[in-house]
Every structure is written in structure tokens, then in C-alpha cells.
Amino acid sequence: MSSSAEATIQPSSGPLYKQLVQKLKGEILAGTYPVGTQLPTETELSERFAVSRHTVRAALRQLRDDGLVSSRQGAGTTVVRPGSAQTYVHEINAISDLINYAAGMRFEIETLGMIECNEDQAERLSCPEGQRWLHVAGFRFMEGDAAPICWTEVFIHADYAGVSRLLERNRSPIYELVEDLYGERVEEVEQIVQSGHAPINVAPTLQIESGITVLEVQRRYRLTSGKLAIIAFTLHKPDMFRLSFTLRRSKS
Incomplete structure (x- = not known):
């Protein structure tokens, strides 16, 4: 209590x-x-x-x-399990609400390592070709569930790649690990929800057909300095995700 x-x-x-x-x-x-x-x-x-x-x-x-x-x-x-109809609800009104995205879920990492962006990756991340990022990818599960709710890929700027040693044993949001380890502060998170396609190696685990249209949630985390530190891509089945947010009129 x-x-x-x-x-x-x-x-x-x-x-x-x-x-x-x-x-x-x-x-x-x-x-x-x-x-x-x-x-x-x-x-x-x-x-x-x-x-x-x-x-x-x-x-x-x-x-x-x-x-x-x-x-x-x-x-x-x-x-009950989040939505008896298998719907995952994510409500955001502030950056701190992103904590709830990781709370209560486990992230089973399948890929973890440094990459140098090739032409396609550079276009995807909107960064220079050859730029180095820590690449983390895996499935997220609600506690007690055997089936994953989404596939997540996270790209962490090489300057903050030291968080890799914390990822396997820490369930905090990755942006919080960067803040704690490097004394930085995330000032802004840009979020884009758009259609996407599940990779061939991901579709079977998500229990969908390869190439089917899914919902892709992209988040880009900028520090107070303006530096882009983290880019995350999450793929959801269209019938398993609903995004809720509140808009308020500015006081200015």
C-alpha cells in the first residue's frame, strides 16, 4: 500500500x-x-x-x-489481460508516461550489437551513411503471456552504447538508462504512427502472414542538447494496438 x-x-x-x-x-x-x-x-x-x-x-x-x-x-x-479482445492500450500525455510502455512487460532480446549504417539503414534512420549505432531487437511480452504483443528495434547512438551491458538485466525504459548512465536528459520525443510490414523472420512469431500490413510506431528521442540519441521502431498487429493521447490548449 x-x-x-x-x-x-x-x-x-x-x-x-x-x-x-x-x-x-x-x-x-x-x-x-x-x-x-x-x-x-x-x-x-x-x-x-x-x-x-x-x-x-x-x-x-x-x-x-x-x-x-x-x-x-x-x-x-x-x-484482466489487457483487453480480452487482445488489445494493447498505450496512453501518452507526457514523456514520463513512456515508462508505462515498458512496465509490466518483458523484452526478450534476440539481436544486440554495433552496426555501421548502410545506405538503406541510413535512409531509415535519416542519418549519414556509415554512422555507428547500437542495434537492439526483440519481442515484447505482457507478463504471463506466451505470445508476444510486438516486435521492437531500438537504435542507440554510438556515444551511448555503454547501456548495452545494462539491457539484459534491467527493465527500465532505455531512455532512462541513457539518462542515468550518462547524466543526460531527454527533452523531446517525436512519435510517428504509420503502416508498415513485418519482416519475414518476425511474422511467424507475431502469428501473422509475412508481408501483411501492420502498425509501426516510430519514436525519436532528442536530448536537451538537441542530439538524437535513440530511435525505436515497434511493429504491432493492427487489431492489438490502440494509441490514446490528450491535447490541451496552450496557456500562452
């Missing part, structure tokens, strides 16, 4: 129910509430987070819509 200081959510940080959704979602993905277990009651959540029952109900309704929990009269709210 978190302390009251950890649990309190702030009215100035956006809608209370949205903050509660993010906190509960993070705990579910991190395994605090495993699949098949029940969340605390509405009363317990209301007291823990110092919010109204109305706020708790709105948050639980959002978690149900996202396919993370199910509710039944008299049986409480039960954690």
Missing part, C-alpha cells in the same frame, strides 16, 4: 480521474495487481487517493474501456 504522500493526486495536474487512471494503470502493468486479482473497493480507492467516489467510478470506467479490468455486480473489479 502506498503512503498518503505517494497516493495524493493534484488538481492542478489535470482531471482527477485521468490521474487516477494513470496511477492504477501503472500499478496493473507493473504487477502490483496481477491478472485475475481484484482492485481495491471504490471506498478504499477513494480514501487512498483522497478523491470522491464519482472520480473513482470514472477512472474504473476508463480502465474497463481500455480493456484492463472487468466489473460485475457484487464481484468487484477484476484485472
